Amino acid sequence: MDSQLTQELIAALPVAVLAVDADARVTAANTAAQAMLGEALTDRPFVNVLRHPVVVQALDAVLDPGHVVPPVSDPILPAVASGGHRMRLQISARGRDIPAEVTVSALPARGGALIVIEDSSGIEAAEQQRRDFVANVSHELRTPLTALIGFIETLRGPARDDPAARDRFLGIMEAEAGRMNRLVRDLLSLSRVETEERRRPAERIDLAMMIRAVAATLQPQADAAGVAIVTAGADEPVLVQGDADQLTQVFHNLVENAVKYGGGGGEVSLRVFHIDHDPVLRGPAIAVEVADRGEGIDTMHLPRLTERFYRVDSHRSREKGGTGLGLAIVKHIVTRHRGRLRIESEKGKGSRFTVILPERIDRR
Ligand SMILES: Nc1ncnc2c1ncn2[C@@H]1O[C@H](COP(=O)(O)OP(=O)(O)O)[C@@H](O)[C@H]1O
Ligand SMILES: [Mg+2]
Structure with a gap:
């Protein structure tokens, strides 16, 4: 391999790499090492660059094989093929403590050592x-x-x-x-x-039919809460590629939430529509919007809403039989379908959850 390519490779590695000579003085450092430990690293004694007793001890052992030191490798980590040491520690990088995996191995031809630091x-x-x-x-x-x-x-x-x-x-x-x-x-x-999650679903399904079925299933619950479920765009078939059980679960969860938490507005609407070009999915898409006119959700909660067990009002969620997992499940299913979930809400005016799925259907 030509040496310029070797240098470019080392420079571009996404982990910090430093070389030291036989006197433990830094002779080279790649871009990631500079980003982690500072710009000017070469020609400095290694101990001044990374002051950690365990790393220094490993370096001593590698540079001077006659040197008797207790083994420092972390027994849980895979051994280093070249016979070096590998350990998991907290290191101080630019004033910040970060957990890292550090490998110290010998560079026998030059009588130095190589130190690799991976931010964990x-x-x-x-x-x-x-x-x-x-x-x-x-x-x-x-x-x-x-x-x-x-x-x-x-x-x-x-x-x-x-x-x-x-x-x-x-x-x-x-x-x-x-x-x-x-x-x-x-x-x-x-x-x-x-x-x-990594396996893309392959069934061809009719979203319109699914939406009508979900609305019908939740009708009794909506009636009991005095909420009308209104659908739009669900009369003609709308085909997408997906997992029928999982997508049913998505719409069931969203409509149930709208009835439970946004039912105060008296109406929950379910609308299926086409998007010519979705900027995030970079292509044509099908959207299903579940909107209510309830009390809405404070903006500060929106980014965390799909986290497991995150609830705006835990007492209310428990009282209504919620587990706090519904939206986390929704998010994962939508991700598996290579789609996205958009949540918009205004306090006092209601909430709108939109599932946006890519329209492309694999021809088989
Ligand atoms: N349509 C909505 N209007 C108001 N709040 C909502 C709505 N949908 C979800 N939420 C809030 O998001 C939280 C998380 O929803 P979810 O993950 O489905 O859990 P839960 O089991 O509590 O229904 C709910 O506890 C509720 O506070
Ligand atoms: Mg729910």
């Missing part, structure tokens, strides 16, 4: 999200479970011979068990959607 903040953030999710799920399950346990005790004890109390408590227990059941159902659904 992304991985850390994902791990944190997973921990938060587990904590949230546990909390959401524990609340109804605590109620159930409490009522079981009451039924065994004080309410044992009181038929009226027993009926009332059994009713509450049924509601709490139902809540747990919905939560488990939504969790399974979320996990299924996530598993399939």
